[in-house]
Amino acid sequence: MTENLPKVRAPSIRDVARLAGVSHQTVSRVLNNHPSIRESTKARVLQVMADLQYRPNRAARALSRGRSRTIGILSAQSSEYGPASSIAAIQDAAREAGYYVNTANLDTVDQESIEAALMHLMLQAVEGIVVIAPQVRVFDVLEQLSITVPFVSLQSTGHLDDHALSVDQIAGARLATRHLIDLGHRRIYHLAGPQDWIEAEARMRGFLDEMGAMDVPTTAPILGDWTADFGYHAGRELFGRRDFTAIFSSNDQMALGLMHAARDAGLDIPGDISIVGFDDIPEAAHFWPPLTTVRQDFGELGRRCIALLLSNLPGSEPIADREPIMPRLIVRESTAPPAF
Amino acid sequence: MTENLPKVRAPSIRDVARLAGVSHQTVSRVLNNHPSIRESTKARVLQVMADLQYRPNRAARALSRGRSRTIGILSAQSSEYGPASSIAAIQDAAREAGYYVNTANLDTVDQESIEAALMHLMLQAVEGIVVIAPQVRVFDVLEQLSITVPFVSLQSTGHLDDHALSVDQIAGARLATRHLIDLGHRRIYHLAGPQDWIEAEARMRGFLDEMGAMDVPTTAPILGDWTADFGYHAGRELFGRRDFTAIFSSNDQMALGLMHAARDAGLDIPGDISIVGFDDIPEAAHFWPPLTTVRQDFGELGRRCIALLLSNLPGSEPIADREPIMPRLIVRESTAPPAF
DNA sequence: TGTTCACATGTGCACGGTCACAAATGTGAA
DNA sequence: TTCACATTTGTGACCGTGCACATGTGAACA
Numbered sequence: 001m002t003e004n005l006p007k008v009r010a011p012s013i014r015d016v017a018r019l020a021g022v023s024h025q026t027v028s029r030v031l032n033n034h035p036s037i038r039e040s041t042k043a044r045v046l047q048v049m050a051d052l053q054y055r056p057n058r059a060a061r062a063l064s065r066g067r068s069r070t071i072g073i074l075s076a077q078s079s080e081y082g083p084a085s086s087i088a089a090i091q092d093a094a095r096e097a098g099y100y101v102n103t104a105n106l107d108t109v110d111q112e113s114i115e116a117a118l119m120h121l122m123l124q125a126v127e128g129i130v131v132i133a134p135q136v137r138v139f140d141v142l143e144q145l146s147i148t149v150p151f152v153s154l155q156s157t158g159h160l161d162d163h164a165l166s167v168d169q170i171a172g173a174r175l176a177t178r179h180l181i182d183l184g185h186r187r188i189y190h191l192a193g194p195q196d197w198i199e200a201e202a203r204m205r206g207f208l209d210e211m212g213a214m215d216v217p218t219t220a221p222i223l224g225d226w227t228a229d230f231g232y233h234a235g236r237e238l239f240g241r242r243d244f245t246a247i248f249s250s251n252d253q254m255a256l257g258l259m260h261a262a263r264d265a266g267l268d269i270p271g272d273i274s275i276v277g278f279d280d281i282p283e284a285a286h287f288w289p290p291l292t293t294v295r296q297d298f299g300e301l302g303r304r305c306i307a308l309l310l311s312n313l314p315g316s317e318p319i320a321d322r323e324p325i326m327p328r329l330i331v332r333e334s335t336a337p338p339a340f
Numbered sequence: 341m342t343e344n345l346p347k348v349r350a351p352s353i354r355d356v357a358r359l360a361g362v363s364h365q366t367v368s369r370v371l372n373n374h375p376s377i378r379e380s381t382k383a384r385v386l387q388v389m390a391d392l393q394y395r396p397n398r399a400a401r402a403l404s405r406g407r408s409r410t411i412g413i414l415s416a417q418s419s420e421y422g423p424a425s426s427i428a429a430i431q432d433a434a435r436e437a438g439y440y441v442n443t444a445n446l447d448t449v450d451q452e453s454i455e456a457a458l459m460h461l462m463l464q465a466v467e468g469i470v471v472i473a474p475q476v477r478v479f480d481v482l483e484q485l486s487i488t489v490p491f492v493s494l495q496s497t498g499h500l501d502d503h504a505l506s507v508d509q510i511a512g513a514r515l516a517t518r519h520l521i522d523l524g525h526r527r528i529y530h531l532a533g534p535q536d537w538i539e540a541e542a543r544m545r546g547f548l549d550e551m552g553a554m555d556v557p558t559t560a561p562i563l564g565d566w567t568a569d570f571g572y573h574a575g576r577e578l579f580g581r582r583d584f585t586a587i588f589s590s591n592d593q594m595a596l597g598l599m600h601a602a603r604d605a606g607l608d609i610p611g612d613i614s615i616v617g618f619d620d621i622p623e624a625a626h627f628w629p630p631l632t633t634v635r636q637d638f639g640e641l642g643r644r645c646i647a648l649l650l651s652n653l654p655g656s657e658p659i660a661d662r663e664p665i666m667p668r669l670i671v672r673e674s675t676a677p678p679a680f
Numbered sequence: 681t682g683t684t685c686a687c688a689t690g691t692g693c694a695c696g697g698t699c700a701c702a703a704a705t706g707t708g709a710a
Numbered sequence: 711t712t713c714a715c716a717t718t719t720g721t722g723a724c725c726g727t728g729c730a731c732a733t734g735t736g737a738a739c740a
Binding site: 055056057058059060061062063068078079080081084085087088091092095100101102103104105107120122123124125227228229231232253256257259260263282283285286287288290298 | 395396397398399400401402403408418419420421424425427428431432435440441442443444445447460462463464465567568569571572593596597599600603622623625626627628630638
Binding site: 349350352353354364365368371372396397398399400401402403404405406 | 695696697698699
């Protein structure tokens with residue numbers, strides 16, 4: 001006589017209900033903190049839950065409520081410090097708010113790949129999407145697929161106000177630029193990020209704004225790809241010309257590449273050339289020379305991002321705190337007055 | 341007469357069935373590629389699905405099958421390059437295999453925080469867990485909570501064979517150590533990672549093994565925390581002594597901190613001291629000097645990791661390919677024969 | 681004593697799939 | 711023609727939770 005294995009099904013609210021001598025609905029009410037439950041009943045139910053090691057079944061919940069409590073992150077270059085920190089911060093904030101996070105990485109940013117990643121998120125029934133990627137293209141695809149979930153992008157250029165978080169990248173870039181100008185530099189290059197990243201655009205804008213405001217003539221920014229390798233190659237070319245005394249790089253990695261190229265060219269930093277980065281990755285303080293850069297508070301960024309996204313969900317009030325987060329200039333040893 | 345809003349419920353399997361003139365079960369069969377479905381029927385159903393933009397509801401599926409198709413990642417220091425790359429690789433591999441990934445970050449690695457993160461994952465009904473964190477402690481907690489999901493750790497020390505992926509960290513560390521010995525170094529320090537990270541332990545083991553095998557006397561490794569800051573402070577102390585000619589650091593960030601401290605101490609690298617790192621982060625080639633290090637293939641790592649995890653799920657065959665992934669030594673300019 | 685009302689709890693079904701089993705249809709050999 | 715059997719399709723229950731609605735209970739009040 002082959003005995004059936006006592007299939008260990010996880011306890012459900014009905015199991016709890018039976019043992020507590022109440023109906024399953026009462027258990028459900030306890031779970032959801034319904035106001036009108038007698039204290040004694042609630043205590044009894046909670047006790048049984050603890051005894052049974054009861055865990056609510058998320059799938060069942062999602063099914064009956066029609067809400068998944070999951071948000072999606074669409075991310076590119078997610079192993080770099082900036083994106084990685086943002087992702088971590090967002091996940092923490094989401095967990096705090098009782099949400100789950102699913103990340104879809106983009107290896108390439110072509111249409112097809114973006115579509116695939118978005119599909120993955122939609123199949124998962126995400127309630128909202130955070131975009132950490134070349135946002136312009138992603139938005140195009142979102143529109144094409146007529147996807148209707150609320151979404152949030154991490155940075156602001158000013159004209160996407162509904163969806164954008166006001167981390168003041170522009171102000172950060174102005175800070176960096178102003179620092180160089182104040183030191184006496186007048187011929188300053190900007191090594192920008194990819195044009196379709198909103199962060200890159202904002203930092204470039206900040207650079208141009210500040211140069212304009214201070215009446216310093218500018219040259220066209222160089223468009224990079226965020227990597228140290230690009231910074232290095234751009235540097236090799238730039239340092240052949242030497243028609244400038246400072247460079248503002250839109251992230252720390254490219255700044256590192258630039259410094260490498262400067263050494264190859266026999267130039268001293270900051271003696272011959274000043275360099276400013278952006279992000280303040282943890283390694284920046286240990287570069288040679290330690291890098292002057294702009295620090296962002298990624299933790300705060302993540303919290304705000306989730307707050308904004310949740311406020312866009314149906315049935316929520318608009319968010320209160322939309323003050324921009326201000327980045328901070330961290331002065332180290334890669335900047336100095338120009339040699340004349 | 342207020343007309344009810346035509347509540348836009350997503351089309352279900354039954355909607356498809358009605359329009360295709362079949363039963364809902366037939367639609368389900370089409371979805372799951374059941375073998376005995378007439379081609380013509382299948383085509384018709386697929387057509388209707390396309391017309392309706394039908395998307396299967398994941399929650400319903402999870403509920404009725406009792407399987408969530410989700411795996412969890414438990415990660416610490418997830419914005420550093422190593423963990424971040426692993427996470428990205430695992431997510432890609434999981435998506436490839438039709439799985440969803442949920443990441444829980446650990447800010448601190450105390451009992452409480454690990455429990456909270458594991459709870460988050462369990463509530464989500466993950467089918468398996470990948471641990472990228474101080475694994476020793478996590479395993480303790482897993483046991484305490486009597487959690488029964490299969491789990492996989494990213495690296496192997498050899499004695500955790502069921503759950504561990506054979507990335508040969510030990511061999512990588514031996515490669516690095518051997519390189520220093522071959523250059524003629526005899527007094528070599530090891531700056532290790534935190535003791536409860538299995539990667540750290542494996543790299544230390546590799547170092548000690550190789551030193552032993554080559555009959556070179558060793559000193560006790562220094563236990564660090566993976567950060568460049570720690571490398572810097574350790575370096576300040578070490579370079580006061582100078583009773584050595586080379587250091588093998590168990591990751592690139594700490595190596596960077598060491599190089600920073602060396603410059604502060606007026607030492608030339610590699611003239612006075614040789615340094616080897618581990619990971620080959622993209623910035624390592626642009627350090628000053630460019631760092632000799634050990635490269636791991638994170639993409640392959642992620643794929644294997646998922647393959648191993650899925651093979652541990654009930655109803656799967658044991659995995660075929662358990663050959664260890666071999667890391668590669670990348671020789672740059674931070675190592676040279678010792679000065680005598 | 682009956683009426684009203686707030687509070688506390690119970691009943692039954694819906695959510696969108698899958699599963700076990702039954703039924704219908706087709707196919708070929710006796 | 712009939713039976714055996716494989717192929718294809720349908721029926722109804724079920725997974726665990728939340729919702730709408732019904733019901734029971736006791737206090738306050740006329």
